[in-house]
Amino acid sequence: MALRVAAAHLREAKAAILAANAHDLADAEAAGLGRTATDRLRLDESRIESMASGLETVADLPDPIGIVVADDVRPNGLRVRRVRSPLGVVGVIYENRPNVTSDVAGLCIRSANAAYLRGSSSALRSNQAIVAALRGGIVEAGLPADAISLVEDTSHATAVEFMRLRGIMDVLVPRGGPSLITSMLEHATVPVILDGDGNCHVYVDAAADLDMACAIVVNAKTQRPGVCNAMESLVLHEAIAAAMLDRLVTAMPEVRLLADGRARALHPELERASDEDFGTEFLDLIATVSVVDDLTAAIEHIERFGSGHSEAIVTADPDAARRFLAEVDAAAVLHNASTRFVDGAELGLGAEVGISTQKLHARGPMGLEALTSVRWIIQGEGQTRS
Amino acid sequence: MALRVAAAHLREAKAAILAANAHDLADAEAAGLGRTATDRLRLDESRIESMASGLETVADLPDPIGIVVADDVRPNGLRVRRVRSPLGVVGVIYENRPNVTSDVAGLCIRSANAAYLRGSSSALRSNQAIVAALRGGIVEAGLPADAISLVEDTSHATAVEFMRLRGIMDVLVPRGGPSLITSMLEHATVPVILDGDGNCHVYVDAAADLDMACAIVVNAKTQRPGVCNAMESLVLHEAIAAAMLDRLVTAMPEVRLLADGRARALHPELERASDEDFGTEFLDLIATVSVVDDLTAAIEHIERFGSGHSEAIVTADPDAARRFLAEVDAAAVLHNASTRFVDGAELGLGAEVGISTQKLHARGPMGLEALTSVRWIIQGEGQTRS
Numbered sequence: 001m002a003l004r005v006a007a008a009h010l011r012e013a014k015a016a017i018l019a020a021n022a023h024d025l026a027d028a029e030a031a032g033l034g035r036t037a038t039d040r041l042r043l044d045e046s047r048i049e050s051m052a053s054g055l056e057t058v059a060d061l062p063d064p065i066g067i068v069v070a071d072d073v074r075p076n077g078l079r080v081r082r083v084r085s086p087l088g089v090v091g092v093i094y095e096n097r098p099n100v101t102s103d104v105a106g107l108c109i110r111s112a113n114a115a116y117l118r119g120s121s122s123a124l125r126s127n128q129a130i131v132a133a134l135r136g137g138i139v140e141a142g143l144p145a146d147a148i149s150l151v152e153d154t155s156h157a158t159a160v161e162f163m164r165l166r167g168i169m170d171v172l173v174p175r176g177g178p179s180l181i182t183s184m185l186e187h188a189t190v191p192v193i194l195d196g197d198g199n200c201h202v203y204v205d206a207a208a209d210l211d212m213a214c215a216i217v218v219n220a221k222t223q224r225p226g227v228c229n230a231m232e233s234l235v236l237h238e239a240i241a242a243a244m245l246d247r248l249v250t251a252m253p254e255v256r257l258l259a260d261g262r263a264r265a266l267h268p269e270l271e272r273a274s275d276e277d278f279g280t281e282f283l284d285l286i287a288t289v290s291v292v293d294d295l296t297a298a299i300e301h302i303e304r305f306g307s308g309h310s311e312a313i314v315t316a317d318p319d320a321a322r323r324f325l326a327e328v329d330a331a332a333v334l335h336n337a338s339t340r341f342v343d344g345a346e347l348g349l350g351a352e353v354g355i356s357t358q359k360l361h362a363r364g365p366m367g368l369e370a371l372t373s374v375r376w377i378i379q380g381e382g383q384t385r386s
Numbered sequence: 387m388a389l390r391v392a393a394a395h396l397r398e399a400k401a402a403i404l405a406a407n408a409h410d411l412a413d414a415e416a417a418g419l420g421r422t423a424t425d426r427l428r429l430d431e432s433r434i435e436s437m438a439s440g441l442e443t444v445a446d447l448p449d450p451i452g453i454v455v456a457d458d459v460r461p462n463g464l465r466v467r468r469v470r471s472p473l474g475v476v477g478v479i480y481e482n483r484p485n486v487t488s489d490v491a492g493l494c495i496r497s498a499n500a501a502y503l504r505g506s507s508s509a510l511r512s513n514q515a516i517v518a519a520l521r522g523g524i525v526e527a528g529l530p531a532d533a534i535s536l537v538e539d540t541s542h543a544t545a546v547e548f549m550r551l552r553g554i555m556d557v558l559v560p561r562g563g564p565s566l567i568t569s570m571l572e573h574a575t576v577p578v579i580l581d582g583d584g585n586c587h588v589y590v591d592a593a594a595d596l597d598m599a600c601a602i603v604v605n606a607k608t609q610r611p612g613v614c615n616a617m618e619s620l621v622l623h624e625a626i627a628a629a630m631l632d633r634l635v636t637a638m639p640e641v642r643l644l645a646d647g648r649a650r651a652l653h654p655e656l657e658r659a660s661d662e663d664f665g666t667e668f669l670d671l672i673a674t675v676s677v678v679d680d681l682t683a684a685i686e687h688i689e690r691f692g693s694g695h696s697e698a699i700v701t702a703d704p705d706a707a708r709r710f711l712a713e714v715d716a717a718a719v720l721h722n723a724s725t726r727f728v729d730g731a732e733l734g735l736g737a738e739v740g741i742s743t744q745k746l747h748a749r750g751p752m753g754l755e756a757l758t759s760v761r762w763i764i765q766g767e768g769q770t771r772s
Contacts, residue, residue: 072734074732074733074734078723078727080733080734085715087745087746088715088745166571170745170746171745171746185552185575189571191578191744191745191746192577193746209768212768215768215770216768216770218770219770219771220770223770223771223772321765325763325765329471329474329761330761331761331762332761332762332763332764333761333762333763333764334764334765334766335764335765335766336765336766336767336768336769337464337764337765337766337768337769337770338769338770338771340770340771341464341764341766341769341771342762342764346460346771347460347466347762347764348458348460348466358577359473359474359556359557359577359759360473360556360557360577360579360746360747360759361746361747362760363759363760363761363762364761364762365762373745373746373749374748374749375715375716375717375718375719375749375750376717376718376719376728376733376749376750376751377711377718377719378718378719378720378721378723378727378728378733379707379711379720379721379722379723380720380721380722380723380727381722382595382598382601382602382722382723383722383723383724383727384601384602384604384605384606384609384723384724384726385605385609385724385726385727385732386609
């Protein structure tokens with residue numbers, strides 16, 4: 001199995017990968033790359049081990065190719081099946097976490113696709129070392145080396161060329177910030193699956209258990225604030241708003257709460273939120289708070305400001321939960337659970353290529369199935385159409 | 387049920403629709419529109435009846451919304467389901483067949499989407515009359531009129547604006563020729579599903595039953611040559627090439643066969659095919675013919691020239707069939723059946739929004755399922771991530 005061999009090669013190449021990464025880190029520090037970005041770039045023995053064991057996890061997942069999703073015999077005797085097939089060449093543009101190189105390559109190989117990778121320039125040497133190890137592994141297992149390819153020219157011009165490889169690349173997943181998304185919308189001719197912003201809300205309903213609500217809000221906001229499934233906006237039913245705010249200012253004093261007028265009436269010490277704040281993905285220990293009349297107003301607020309990523313309700317009222325889960329138009333909707341669970345590994349996909357915030361093809365965490373297409377296979381005994 | 391009421395309104399509006407269509411036809415004739423285009427534009431009582439009964443057929447299809455495609459309980463007790471949901475607003479740009487207006491509106495309404503339609507200027511009055519009838523029907527059934535909307539300004543500038551309604555339109559299906567596709571690639575910011583060309587091949591293998599092969603080729607080429615699932619290219623194994631060509635020149639004398647060197651060696655009277663011919667969707671009584679050494683060469687020929695629409699093999703050899711069906715990368719692959727079956731109604735979808743030749747989201751005929759997305763619905767009892 002190619003991914004097991006690739007994992008072994010990755011472990012064997014540990015020293016070379018760490019040396020390349022040290023080189024990238026030195027350049028990044030010299031260039032004044034920020035601390036968060038530098039942290040994301042940094043590899044150590046345990047990160048390389050988790051890349052290798054991640055490949056083994058993906059190798060253990062059921063083969064997504066060949067799955068029959070529909071099987072029917074038509075009145076004229078034609079047997080019509082729909083069968084999962086590879087997409088072909090999967091392109092991914094991403095930022096400076098080198099583990100993405102290994103994760104994405106693993107998912108692509110497991111789904112019989114070729115991975116065409118363009119990481120950031122700051123991680124180039126790390127990515128080269130990782131790709132060299134992975135290619136060594138898959139070649140040993142009998143696959144062509146170019147089933148995993150890295151774009152080594154990381155200039156802006158090649159990124160634009162990359163987005164226009166229509167006919168060569170079957171899908172492109174951009175994992176990056178708003179400027180990458182804008183560039184994709186302007187330039188891409190290849191079909192794209194956007195890995196977009198997460199302006200995720202938690203709505204605490206009148207019928208919520210406030211201990212549970214407090215635990216979920218604190219977890220969703222503070223457990224890892226820099227990721228797309230962290231909560232950015234809190235919406236409180238007016239009946240529990242005062243009690244929840246009292247608890248939260250104590251439970252997460254490190255979080256800057258930007259409040260609407262009704263929340264400030266309850267806690268005048270909170271900063272005032274602008275409309276722009278309600279639409280912002282802070283990726284930091286900051287959140288907006290707004291107080292609403294009822295569930296309808298909460299759903300409208302989320303519809304107005306949400307980014308279609310992950311939206312949660314905390315309530316003991318099954319009707320309110322049902323309505324929220326049915327009506328909120330997001331990739332993932334949650335009842336009595338932290339938005340932080342919206343992640344490929346947590347939801348059982350093993351790993352993820354990204355989290356789609358568009359509606360076509362795949363929504364939410366994208367695992368192996370998102371890297372397949374479904375072909376029609378039609379078998380007859382000479383049927384012709386009349 | 388809204389679509390049944392809409393069908394009744396369509397039947398009631400028959401006179402108004404025929405009057406509007408007569409007006410469009412008079413203008414089209416004055417403007418010198420070609421005969422095929424005029425035929426496509428023309429409505430009569432039976433075409434209106436088949437639009438109405440088409441709506442009733444779609445009303446009878448199972449509801450695609452709410453279908454649970456996966457249901458799992460994670461080790462932490464989270465229940466994780468994936469559930470089919472509407473896309474939202476579905477845009478379609480199409481040419482001058484007014485029945486598309488009714489077909490697409492029906493599929494959108496049945497899948498709880500809004501239809502945003504832009505037909506051709508030549509069919510504007512017909513489309514206005516059809517949309518007025520359909521809106522009357524859905525309003526009577528309690529839906530908002532704007533669930534079916536028609537773009538009444540059919541200028542090029544509004545087409546470009548239409549393609550850029552990101553945030554308003556959730557998907558756009560362009561049904562049209564190469565210039566529309568080029569314009570989409572340049573301008574669209576909305577996610578697109580391409581309804582592209584069909585350069586469909588029939589490969590007749592060494593082990594084919596030649597009577598069956600002849601019937602399939604004649605059907606695929608001549609039964610309706612102007613549609614995307616008609617055969618454009620014939621590929622013959624060298625072992626049966628002479629016998630097949632002898633039969634075909636007799637069986638379909640009305641078809642102009644453009645032949646490669648090996649086919650011309652057998653039938654020197656045939657015209658020579660250029661490389662461009664092999665890549666052309668003729669939509670006419672013309673087909674290319676090439677003779678190949680074996681199945682591998684046939685698959686390579688199809689890979690080089692095919693458009694990823696529908697590709698057929700005729701053979702009695704199960705291994706050859708298996709290999710062809712597995713390796714040919716097209717929306718639909720067929721064994722011992724005419725390519726003409728690749729059509730939503732023939733394959734059991736009831737109707738179709740178009741036939742996708744891209745790999746993302748949907749391949750081949752697109753029915754109700756292609757108008758849905760799959761959301762994650764996650765239910766917990768207060769779980770937080772550690």
